[in-house]
Amino acid sequence: MANGLFGGGDGTELSPFIVEDAQDLDAVRNNSSASYKQTKSIDLSVYPNWIPLGDINNNNKFSGSYDGSDLTIDNLTISSTSGSLGLFNNCHSGKIKNVNIKNANISAANFQEVGVLAGTLTNTQITECTVSGKVQVLGFFNTVGGLAGVITGTSVIKQSAVINSEIKGKYVGGFVGNFTGKLIENCYVTGKVTGYSDNGSSQVSGFAENMRYGDIVNCYVSAELTFEHANEYAALQSPFANNQGGTITSCYSDIENKGVEYWKPLFSYSENTIAKGTDDELYRCIRMQDAKDYNAGYPFPPNYPAQPISGQNWATYWQLADIHEARNTAQMQTKSNYVDWDFDNIWTIEEGKSYPIFKLKRAIKKCTRVPLTNYRR
Template sequence: MKNNFYYISVISVMRCWTILLMAIVSFSCSDFNPMDSYSRIPPDRNTDIDDGDEGDGAGGLFEKGYGTVNKPYLIMDVMQIQNMSEVLVKGKMIYFQLGADIDMKSVSNWDPLNPDGDLYIHFDGNNHIVKNFTCTDKSYASFFGILAGVCKNVGFYNAHIESAVNSGAGVIGGYIGVKAPNAVEKTGQVENCYVSGSVKGKYAGGIASRMGRPYGGQICYIKNCYSTAEVISTGDECGGIVGSMYENSEVSYCYSTGVLIGANSVGGIAALPSEGAKITACVAWNWKITGPAARSGRISGMLSQGESGHQAAPVASECYAWEDMICSGFTPEDNAGSISTGQYNGVGENTQNLQNSIANWGTPWYNVGNIDMGFPILEWQFDREDYANYGGHDNEPEGDFANGDGTQNNPYVIANATHIQNMSKALIEKQTIYFVLSADIDMQGISWQPLNDANGYHKWINFDGRNHVIKNLTCESGTYRSFFGVLCGECRNVGFVDANVFSPDTGIGIIAGYVGLAAGAENYTGKVTNCYTSGVLKGSGAAGGIGGVLGGSGYIKNCYSSATVIDQITNNTGKAGGIIGRVNGNANGSSIENCYTSGDISAIGGGNVGGIIGKVDNGKLVVKNCIAWNSTLTSTDKTKVGRIVGGTANTTYENCYAHEGIILKAGETTFTVSDETSPSGSSFQGVAKSANELKGTVINWDSSLWKEGSNGYPVFKWSK
């Protein structure tokens, strides 16, 4: 018995060790990694059975869930939304749901979730908002990249999207529907969503840049959505909701309000529907659309059959547009019926009719059409009660300006710093755009880019300050650093106070780097009247308190500057003037009249310095009724310093004076000059007079414009 017991015991122990050894080997060969996303996705969780298990959220990457239809991954914060990419699996639909609003301002640059289209995502915002989302310099720049799946019940507030050079951009998708699953999963569908912010790409749309052609013959759609995003296309199509629509795509019950700018084809809802795509029951409420005449429309820019092999007639119908929409580059005509080719403008309606139309779309739209700053919202937004803060309509309906359409009879009205920054978007090459100020503008904190500073300088501007001032202009970028860059047009009735302009290059001024171009062709002439400037200006080669260079046959009249002007160039070729640094005119002639300066002017590396003009290089010039009231004029060579002009040629002078106490310096050495009514050498000095004499002279130029200021210098009666 004892031997039998011993034998059985040994056999039992051996079996136990064998089982333990097999378990160890099995575990070691499984290559389990607790940080591996695939290890955290149970393979058999695609079930509708509710067993009470909430799911581990992929090992803690999410609040809970298994990524399945009934147990989606729950996202509660910005770290968890970034974890979405960790659990995506090729060829399998993964489900996500928001459990809170997500502020993405800490994410400097989002990588789209599905750049290649082989990842399938079902995203339910659950009536929450994703705020401050940024995606730049990416292909298919957007939240999803290519949306092969579903996005619903979410708002993207204050998004900033800009694609890589030759790609598309949209807030939600760069493309909706391509490479989608060909089985039972729904694909490329966006519903009950809204977006706000800005979108820019070669082809671009507020929600998506392109959509259509899903595999399996399914329908990809955008419905019950709106966009307030500004959309800019740099090369191809530009749409308020989507850029291009292809086979098996639909947009319905949507509206857009953003400013749209495109060079190829532009539409308030979709730019280029084709291949049987459908647009129905939509509203283009855009404040302004800019696009080419033949390929732009309030609803759609150009409907067509599409590419060979996919050709079918698209349909656009039952759509409306805001009757006061500014259409730049094209003239819309109402389309009451269904359209399958060409431009589609819908039917123009007033604001109240548009509000009522959308409110009557029914669920999921809230039934009061003017609830958020005059615009409709979705029911889930109303239930949140914070739509006034996050509805995206905070810049509507005035759009980029307080009023106007940029024409001579109805100029754009600038009432704040945001409006003045929007000027660049409103400019159109070889077309004069008119602006007026309705208030003083403080530009503190704005790094200004000159308005007309590249590509042939073809942007023509007419700017009337209406006796207001622009404070704290700072410009430290661009070629001809200043407010305008190259002023091809007119600036009048405005003061620039406490400006700060710096440049290592030539052609720098507070108002303009160039006042007109040298050739002086029609529309390229610069005119400045009834303006004044103060602040500090540092340039290299041609710097002036009003402008760096006066070109062509332009003029400056009734202006004054107290700005400190410093030309920093080091090769004895500086050109610094209180009004203009350099004159580069033509045979038709230019002029400076009824102007004075009182700031310190210097060329610290040598060169020409003048109280009014640094140097006259080319063209005919008339200088009449001008006064140098500066404290000091400084260069390294006294022969290049003139109280009126540092270097003169081919110029006619009349009634030009200088303050008798002006200090002239060559380096650290002061020197004196004699009065002259016409140049006796390479510079021009004018006639010295007392402060009282100069004050009376200026006021007598035009007593309805000038008065004595509190500091003893003459000022405009409206100056501040």
């Protein structure tokens, strides 16, 4: 137990500081540009309200490297009403790999970027990281993702996952809230993603909410999408991503169970939202309702109570949605449906029973030949 003094190393890439316990992990904040290597699993329950590493307000963003060695960081707990929240606050030009965060519990409110690994990732490389737990962000405005609230700049995220987690926020994606980074590749989300609003609308996407540019390749979602609104207000729902300018390639979302919510009669849907009709087909809202449908109880147009996906005039407002990412459960559990995915080196699947998961890493140890001396028969 190093108790905040590290178990060795000098912080260089060749000799990183050795992180052995919760106090060592907390001490990472004292040198945000150094290199670190975790050598033991860590329980953060000794910190009932973790202060994220790296402080964007004090220009102390994490720009170093952290190797979690495929060990775990358990019981990350945060309760805050300000700042970017996660294990890390803001990573800028950093490198994080082999980190596994379990049983996270983050609660926040208003004007925040929140994710289990980090609030914001800028020009950062993330490789082979997983997170699980619960994120709940209430209030008027927030950007929330399972892995990170915001991913931007030249950031590249590979082989990482949000597993069996509950993610709730106003503008929320299962993996990332706002993506304007370079690349997300070979990643997945399972669990539940909820658009929450106590005042106004919300937007929810299974993987990425508000994707403006960048590439997402070979990723999938198997998550329940829901809304919790104090009043039945405007809602924007996307099974995989609210894509406004990026490129999505060979990505899929299971929409058979609760991957997309059914149309609700009192909701006022935003243009381009996706909803499920009573025939279980997916429909896209192609225009807002006319002024004659406007409910004066709502404070501002153009959010009008939604016309149903049925009846005489439904086609004026809804059309069948051609979403190439949408799949049913049987398709999601069939290897051949994953176009150009690497099942030799990255993924494995038990067909008909499970979704793809990452192959287990096997440590390869080199054998050193020891010369036989003074050998006696």
